[in-house]
Amino acid sequence: MIKNNLTIKLISPRMSLRPMDSEMKRRMAPPLSLVTIASLTPEQHYVYIEDENVGKINFDDNPDLVGITVNIDTVYRAFEISAKYRQKGAKVIFGGIYVSACPQEVAGYCDSVCIGEAENLWEQIINDYCNDDLKAQYFNPVPVDLSLVPVANWDYIKQKEKYLYNNIIVTSRGCPFKCEFCYNSCDYVSGKYRNRPVENIITEIKKIGKKHIMFIDDNFIGNIDWTKSLIKQIKDMGLIWHAAVSTNIVHHPELIIKMAESGCRSLFIGFESINDNSILNVNKKQNKVSEYERLIKLLHDNGIMVNASLVFGFDNDTPETFDKTLAWLIRNRVETMTGHILTPYPGTILYRRFEKDKRVFCHDLEKYNTAHAVFNPVYFAPEQLEAEYRKIYKDFYSFRNILKRRPENKRIRASYFLFNFGYRKYGQFISFFGRIGLMNSIGKLARRLSYGI
Numbered sequence: 001m002i003k004n005n006l007t008i009k010l011i012s013p014r015m016s017l018r019p020m021d022s023e024m025k026r027r028m029a030p031p032l033s034l035v036t037i038a039s040l041t042p043e044q045h046y047v048y049i050e051d052e053n054v055g056k057i058n059f060d061d062n063p064d065l066v067g068i069t070v071n072i073d074t075v076y077r078a079f080e081i082s083a084k085y086r087q088k089g090a091k092v093i094f095g096g097i098y099v100s101a102c103p104q105e106v107a108g109y110c111d112s113v114c115i116g117e118a119e120n121l122w123e124q125i126i127n128d129y130c131n132d133d134l135k136a137q138y139f140n141p142v143p144v145d146l147s148l149v150p151v152a153n154w155d156y157i158k159q160k161e162k163y164l165y166n167n168i169i170v171t172s173r174g175c176p177f178k179c180e181f182c183y184n185s186c187d188y189v190s191g192k193y194r195n196r197p198v199e200n201i202i203t204e205i206k207k208i209g210k211k212h213i214m215f216i217d218d219n220f221i222g223n224i225d226w227t228k229s230l231i232k233q234i235k236d237m238g239l240i241w242h243a244a245v246s247t248n249i250v251h252h253p254e255l256i257i258k259m260a261e262s263g264c265r266s267l268f269i270g271f272e273s274i275n276d277n278s279i280l281n282v283n284k285k286q287n288k289v290s291e292y293e294r295l296i297k298l299l300h301d302n303g304i305m306v307n308a309s310l311v312f313g314f315d316n317d318t319p320e321t322f323d324k325t326l327a328w329l330i331r332n333r334v335e336t337m338t339g340h341i342l343t344p345y346p347g348t349i350l351y352r353r354f355e356k357d358k359r360v361f362c363h364d365l366e367k368y369n370t371a372h373a374v375f376n377p378v379y380f381a382p383e384q385l386e387a388e389y390r391k392i393y394k395d396f397y398s399f400r401n402i403l404k405r406r407p408e409n410k411r412i413r414a415s416y417f418l419f420n421f422g423y424r425k426y427g428q429f430i431s432f433f434g435r436i437g438l439m440n441s442i443g444k445l446a447r448r449l450s451y452g453i
Contacts, residue, residue, distance in 0.1 A: 003064065003129070003130045004044060004130065005044055005045060005046070006045040006046070006064045006065055006126065006129065006130065007045070007046050007047075007061075007062070007063045007064050007065075008041060008045055008046065008047040008048075008063060008064065008065045008066075008067065008126075009047075009048060009049075009050065009061065009063035009065070009066045009067070009085075009090075010034040010037060010038060010047065010048070010049045010050070010066075010067045010068075010069075011034075011049075011050050011051075011052065011057065011066065011067070011068045011069070011081060012031040012034060012049075012050075012051045012052060012053060012068075012069050012074075013052050013068065013069075013070070013074040013077040013078050013081060014026070014052040014053055014074065014077055015053060015071065015073060015074055016073040016074070016366055016369050018369055018370065018371035019371060019390060019393075020371075020390070020393045020397075020424070021427075022423070022427030022428045022430070022431040023428075023431035023434055023435060024164055024423060024427055024430065024431050024434060024439070024442075026053035026054070027053060027054055027162060027163050027164055027434050027439045028163065028164050028165060029163055029164065029165045029166065029167075029168045029214070029216075030049075030051065030154070030157045030160070030163055030166065030168075031049070031051055031069060032152060032168055032170060032216070033069055033095075033096070033118075034049050034051075034067070034069060034156075035049065035152045035153065035154060035156050035157065036119070036149065036150070036152055037067065037118055037119075037122055038153065038156040039150045039151075039152055039153040039156070040119060040122050040123065040150060041122070041126070042123065042126065045126065047156070048156070048158075049156050049157065049158075052077070054159060054162040054163065054439075055159065055162070057081065059084055059085075062088055062089075062090070063085070063090055064090060064091070064129070065090065065091050065092075065093065065126070065129050066081075066082070066085045066090050066091070066092045066093070067092075067093050067094075067095060068081060068082060068092065068093070068094055068095070068096075068110070069095055069096040070094050070095070070096040070097075070098050070099045070106065071096060071097060071098055072097075072098040072345060072346070072365050072368045072369075073365065073366055073368060073369045074098075075098055075105075075106065075365050076365065076366060078094065078106075078109070079106075079109045082094070082109050082110050083109070086110075086111070091111045091112070091129060091134055092110040092111050092112075093110060093111060093112040093113065093114055093125060093134075094106050094109070094110045094112070094113050094114070095113070095114035095118055097183055098346075098347075098365075099113050099114070099115065100114075100115045100116050100186070100188045101183060101186045101188065101345065101346060101347030101348070102346050102347050103115050103137060105346070107136065107137075111134060111136075112125070112134050112135060112136055112137065112138065113136070113137050113138070114138045114139075115137065115138065115139040115188055116139060116140065116141075116188045117140070117143065117144045117173070119144045119148070119149055120140045120142065120144055121138045121139075121140055124138070125138055139188070143173070143174075143192045143194060144173070144194075146172075146173060146194050146195065146196040146197070146200075147196065147197050147200065149196065149200075151200065151203055151204045151207055152204070154166065154208075160440060161437060161438075161439070161440040161441070162434075162437065162439055162440065163439055163440055163443075164434070164439050164440065164442060164443040165212075165214060165440075165443050166208075166210075166440070167208055167210045167212055167213050167214055168213075168214045168215075168216050169201065169204055169205065169208070169213060169214070169215055169216070170196075170215075170216055170217055171195060171196055171201050171215055171217050171220065171230065172193065172194060172195045172196065172217045172218070172219070172220070172222055172223070172226075173193070173194050174192060174193045174194065174218065174222070175193060175218040175219045175222060176193045176219065176222045176223075177219075177246065177284070177285070177286055178349075179270075179282055179284045180282040180348065180349040180350040180353070181282050181311070181342060181343070181344065181345070181348060181349075181350040182348065183345060183347070183348060184218065185348045185349040185350070186347040186348055187347070188347075193219075193222040193223065195222075195223055195226045198226070198229050198230050198233055201230060201233075202233055202234070205234070205237065205239070211238055211239055211240060211453045212239070212240050212241070212447050212451065212453055213239055213240070213241040213242075214241070214242050214243075215241060215242065215243040215244075216244070217243065217244060218244065219244065219245060219246050220243035220244055220245050221245045221246060221248075221249050221252070221255070222246075224252060224255065227255065228255060228258070231255070231258050231259055231262045232258075234262050234263070235258070235261060235262040237262075237263075238263070239262065239263040240263045240265055240447075240451045240453060241262075241263050241264055241265070242264070242265060242266045242267070242268070243264065243267060243268070244267065244268035244269070244270075245267050245268075245269055246269070246270060246286050246287075247269060247270070247271060247286060247287050247288070247291065247292065247295060248286045248287075249267075249269075249295065250291045250294055250295035250298065253298055256298050256299060256302055256304070257302055259302075259304070260302035260303055260304055264304055265303070265304060265305060265412065265415065265450075265451070266304060266305035266306070266307060266335070266336075266412075266415070267299065267304055267305070267306060267307065268307040268309060268338070269295075269306060269307065269308060269309060270284075270287075270309045271287070271292060271308050271309060271310060272284060272287065272309065272310060272311045273289075273310065273311060273312075273314055273317070273321075273325075274289055274292065274324065274325055274328050275289070275314070275316050275317065275321065276288075276289045276290075277316040278314035278315070278316045278317060281314060281315055281316060282314065282350060292332075293332055296332045296333075296334065300333070300407065300408070300409060301409075303409050303411045303412055304412075305335040305336065305407070305412050305415065305416060306334050306335055306336070307335065307336040307337070307338060308329065308334045308336070308337050308338070309337075309338045309339075309340070310325065310337060310338070310339050310340070311339075311340045311341070311342050312325075312339065312340070312341055312342065312385065312388070312389055312392075313341050313342035313373060313375075313377050313380070313385050313389075314342055315377070315378045316378075317377070317378075317379060317380075318379045318380075319379070319380065319384070319388060322388045322389075322391065322392045325392065326392055326395055326396060326401075329396060329405070330401055330404055330405055333404075333405045333406070333407060333408065334405065335405065335407060335412070335416050335419070335420075336416075336419055336420065336424070337393075337396050339389060339392060339393055339396075340370035340371075341370050341371060341372060341373055341385060341386065341389050342375075342377075343368055343369075343370045343372075343374060344360060344374070344375055345368060346365075346368075354375050359375045359376045360374060360375045361374070361375065361376060361382075362374035362375075371386075371389070372386060373385045373386050397420060397424045397425050399425070402417075402420045402421065402425070405420075414449055414450045415446075415450035415451070418446050418449060418450055422446065430442065
């Protein structure tokens with residue numbers, strides 16, 4: 001029997017929090033992947049989104065088809081949600097980064113899995129369901145043509161006030177590099193870095209209608225010429241924006257200047273380690289530790305804050321690594337740090353290497369959130385690595401070290417203190433106001449105090 005009008009529910013399960021995280025991480029922004037899929041759904045079907053990070057899931061409904069996006073730390077919760085809807089007679093399809101990396105691990109907990117990019121597959125999935133022919137697995141090895149990806153329709157998010165920001169944009173897919181610990185090293189990843197057309201990005205910025213934009217790509221400078229083209233287009237739009245880049249941006253000082261002139265105020269950068277041997281051991285060839293301080297100075301000179309992503313537990317790391325890294329961060333006045341314990345995500349090159357060497361001892365996926373040691377390090381006991389990791393977070397965001405790291409450039413001091421105190425040091429307290437429905441108001445206040453917009 002052919003079904004013509006489906007009710008489709010898309011769900012984002014509740015993510016886990018690390019000890020240093022607050023509820024603001026859960027409520028940072030709506031699930032863009034689900035908004036994109038909803039935007040691609042043919043009009044004759046009714047589709048709606050529920051994000052468990054901002055509210056409880058309503059299990060009293062009866063959708064025909066349920067799509068669940070699954071990260072590694074939400075996989076067990078996804079299994080629970082799936083079971084409830086399958087008991088009701090709904091068909092459940094899993095997608096997302098963990099499903100794409102390890103489809104065989106989740107196949108028994110749903111009716112179908114979508115591997116990799118879903119845009120080329122979603123309409124086929126719906127049509128197959130309508131014809132009672134839903135396949136157990138969907139995978140299109142051809143990378144999605146990003147010019148065909150629609151501008152996200154944010155009307156599918158009904159409770160925007162529950163999120164800190166509603167201003168996120170993806171400009172690209174993939175990464176030109178293949179670091180061993182990253183999901184970009186998985187077999188399902190095509191390896192082809194692509195950008196959306198610049199004109200599509202401009203259209204999306206205008207549709208969002210805000211002067212504050214977060215570009216959330218893996219690597220905003222994966223194609224330097226494309227980045228230059230976008231920067232030229234947004235220069236006179238009066239934006240304040242943020243992005244993630246690789247350290248090789250140090251070789252493009254003129255681009256850094258133009259980024260600052262167009263409104264860039266902070267960059268998330270994967271420094272990963274201040275030990276060259278650690279960097280090379282995981283195939284992160286684009287990083288050169290000798291260039292780090294020059295890069296930080298270039299950014300600071302142009303009024304751009306640095307969010308340093310760092311990983312601890314590499315084979316060349318020792319207990320002294322933490323003290324050396326903390327001193328380096330303070331000396332260079334790095335504004336924010338996002339730290340991680342090295343985590344061998346299943347499906348990555350690093351995981352296969354560690355499994356082969358019998359170093360992975362924990363397979364509880366809830367602990368794969370970069371706050372736990374799930375493998376045996378070389379120079380630490382796992383418990384010692386975890387303790388040192390928590391200590392560097394505490395020390396980095398201590399009152400004393402926040403003051404010592406304060407930016408010399410006064411233009412970014414307000415946002416610096418707001419992030420260090422409001423998001424990190426006192427984030428648990430500030431999150432209380434988010435839980436009572438004021439998260440977006442907090443975001444608006446932070447923007448006004450930081451940037452006057």
